[in-house]
Amino acid sequence: xxxSFHRKAVNAVMLCLTGVCTAVAVGLLFFILGYLFVxxxxxxxxxxxxxxxxxxxxxGGGMANALIGSAKVLLLATCIGVPxxxxxxxxxxxxxxxxxxxxxxxxxxxxxxxxxxxxxIFVYTMVIANGxxxxxxxxxxxxxxxxxxxxxxxxxxxxxxxxGSLREGAMALGATKSRTIASVVVPAAIRGLISGMMLxxxxxAGETAPLLFTAYGNQFWSPGWKQPTATLPAMVYAYAxxxxxxxxxxxxxAGFVLLTMVxxxxxxxxxxxxxxxxxxxx
Amino acid sequence: MATSATTPQMARPQGRAxxxxxxxxxxxxxxxxxxxxxxxxxxxxxxLVYELWSHSAIxxxxxxLKFLHTSTWDPVHDDFGALPFIYGTVMTAFxxxxxxxPFGVGAAIFLAELxxxxxxxxxxxxxxxxxxxxxxxxxxxxxxxLVPLLSKVVPPIRDAFQGHPPxxxxxxFIGVSILSAGVVLSVMVAPYIISVSREVLLAVPRxxxxxxxxxxxxxWETTWQVVVPFARRGIMxxxxxxxxxxxxxxxxxxxxxxxxxxxxxxxxxxxxxxxxVIASQFSEAIGNLYPSALIELGLVLFGITIILNGAARLxxxxxxxxxxx
Numbered sequence: 280x281x282x283s284f285h286r287k288a289v290n291a292v293m294l295c296l297t298g299v300c301t302a303v304a305v306g307l308l309f310f311i312l313g314y315l316f317v318x319x320x321x322x323x324x325x326x327x328x329x330x331x332x333x334x335x336x337x338x339g340g341g342m343a344n345a346l347i348g349s350a351k352v353l354l355l356a357t358c359i360g361v362p363x364x365x366x367x368x369x370x371x372x373x374x375x376x377x378x379x380x381x382x383x384x385x386x387x388x389x390x391x392x393x394x395x396x397x398x399x400i401f402v403y404t405m406v407i408a409n410g411x412x413x414x415x416x417x418x419x420x421x422x423x424x425x426x427x428x429x430x431x432x433x434x435x436x437x438x439x440x441x442x443g444s445l446r447e448g449a450m451a452l453g454a455t456k457s458r459t460i461a462s463v464v465v466p467a468a469i470r471g472l473i474s475g476m477m478l479x480x481x482x483x484a485g486e487t488a489p490l491l492f493t494a495y496g497n498q499f500w501s502p503g504w505k506q507p508t509a510t511l512p513a514m515v516y517a518y519a520x521x522x523x524x525x526x527x528x529x530x531x532x533a534g535f536v537l538l539t540m541v542x543x544x545x546x547x548x549x550x551x552x553x554x555x556x557x558x559x560x561x
Numbered sequence: 562m563a564t565s566a567t568t569p570q571m572a573r574p575q576g577r578a579x580x581x582x583x584x585x586x587x588x589x590x591x592x593x594x595x596x597x598x599x600x601x602x603x604x605x606x607x608x609l610v611y612e613l614w615s616h617s618a619i620x621x622x623x624x625x626l627k628f629l630h631t632s633t634w635d636p637v638h639d640d641f642g643a644l645p646f647i648y649g650t651v652m653t654a655f656x657x658x659x660x661x662x663p664f665g666v667g668a669a670i671f672l673a674e675l676x677x678x679x680x681x682x683x684x685x686x687x688x689x690x691x692x693x694x695x696x697x698x699x700x701x702x703x704x705x706x707l708v709p710l711l712s713k714v715v716p717p718i719r720d721a722f723q724g725h726p727p728x729x730x731x732x733x734f735i736g737v738s739i740l741s742a743g744v745v746l747s748v749m750v751a752p753y754i755i756s757v758s759r760e761v762l763l764a765v766p767r768x769x770x771x772x773x774x775x776x777x778x779x780x781w782e783t784t785w786q787v788v789v790p791f792a793r794r795g796i797m798x799x800x801x802x803x804x805x806x807x808x809x810x811x812x813x814x815x816x817x818x819x820x821x822x823x824x825x826x827x828x829x830x831x832x833x834x835x836x837x838v839i840a841s842q843f844s845e846a847i848g849n850l851y852p853s854a855l856i857e858l859g860l861v862l863f864g865i866t867i868i869l870n871g872a873a874r875l876x877x878x879x880x881x882x883x884x885x886x
Binding site for chain 2: 286287289290293294296297298299300301303304305307308311314315362363364365366367369370371373374375382383386387388389390392393394395396397398400401403404405408424427428431455456457458460461481482484485486487488491492495512515516519520527530531534537538541542545546549
């Protein structure tokens with residue numbers, strides 16, 4: 280009887296504790312969101328979106344150049360990283376087999392696990408140390424290297440979830456392999472592919488470390504692709520570690536905008552997958 | 562071929578052979594394009610290793626193995642030893658895991674074993690969103706919220722030891738410290754542990770649970786003595802993944818760790834990690850030896866994360882195979 284009571288007590292206490300762990304984890308998300316929402320929301324104003332950063336010592340100013348800079352860097356990264364990852368994913372899912380595919384899969388996981396700061400060093404030694412200079416395109420290149428492995432894995436995964444009977448049907452109608460892939464397999468997986476690319480974008484949009492010595496930073500507009508540029512995550516970093524309260528206020532505003540963007544893309548992507556793709560994913 | 566490409570109408574009467582040959586060439590072209598994209602990844606990774614290796618050559622030649630076990634970091638006199646950063650990296654990651662593993666595994670057990678499926682899915686969705694929060698945001702909250710908070714909370718705890726605090730919890734505390742970095746890291750890696758461990762626990766066969774319950778075990782005993790041991794390798798794998806991420810984490814650590822290249826026994830002292838010293842010093846590193854030493858640090862970090870990632874994947878695959886049987 281005594282033992283049984285002890286066992287029941289342990290059972291109840293431990294099960295409650297696991298619930299508490301979950302509540303804490305979820306609570307932290309709401310704390311972060313809430314805190315940023317309050318701090319960032321109050322700090323945000325129209326100037327943030329339209330003005331250049333104010334010089335040290337002056338109040339006000341905005342981060343319009345960083346918003347544009349981030350958009351350019353991400354655009355470039357997507358244009359380079361997504362096609363390479365997508366095509367390589369097609370190769371793995373539709374063409375390859377055997378040792379070569381395993382090697383590529385292994386190396387992709389390896390590249391995916393490389394700390395982002397090392398990608399930054401890599402692009403620095405490749406581009407900037409060779410006379411390229413800090414620039415928008417170097418930043419885009421660094422982020423594109425981060426996008427390739429993720430794009431590859433998500434493409435492969437979603438193409439593999441397309442039933443083989445669709446491929447056989449297309450082949451039986453006389454379509455070539457490339458025609459089958461382009462007209463049947465990819466359209467069948469299109470929702471998953473798009474959401475995969477969105478998640479990919481959301482992940483690199485917040486990356487700061489690879490941009491520190493590639494895109495560098497800039498107090499002014501950065502016309503074209505060959506000049507250093509401010510980016511939103513790098514601004515959050517620079518402003519948060521500064522000693523000025525007004526800069527902290529702007530760091531909150533920038534962090535709020537960044538997090539809102541990242542989470543919006545994330546939630547949209549996940550909704551796309553779960554709304555139309557569930558019958559294939561499950 | 563040439564005529565059929567320029568004037569498509571002419572190609573029709575030629576019939577089957579021409580169609581096939583055209584199809585063949587377009588098809589093999591598609592294959593070649595996809596193949597080169599895949600090969601691109603091998604080239605990029607090989608280049609990355611080569612660049613890290615060749616650009617750290619000066620430092621490797623100068624210091625050799627001494628680089629890994631001396632603790633002077635003196636850019637002025639060009640004397641570089643990586644030990645403070647290796648120590649800081651290991652300590653912050655260890656502290657992060659010390660907090661995150663019990664919480665993460667606890668939450669994973671709740672989500673996999675106890676929560677109703679709908680609640681579990683909703684909670685997992687939220688926890689995966691937590692994983693999507695950029696690391697610079699964690700750094701922002703770390704430096705502007707957590708550090709001021711800790712500098713209020715920690716000194717009273719330390720003083721409660723009445724002058725004899727344990728050596729790892731002693732000394733002056735200014736907020737930025739190994740401890741702060743560990744706390745921030747624990748929040749960042751917990752989502753990984755939770756979502757991977759949950760998957761692994763869900764893959765444990767139902768029969769095992771039913772058998773244990775039928776033998777009269779309580780819910781907790783079933784979970785702790787049957788389900789968790791069965792999934793332990795997968796859970797270990799999730800911990801390794803989390804560790805690899807904690808070691809490579811840059812921004813959040815840089816912002817709260819204090820950027821001081823010193824080895825202190827106390828976790829209340831400021832320190833520095835490999836990734837964060839690269840982030841904070843690389844753009845001002847001048848000369849030949851200084852950048853080269855930082856790149857060698859990158860090489861060391863690269864090696865460690867590669868080994869950990871490989872081990873994590875092997876463990877998760879091993880459990881997956883186990884559970885499938």
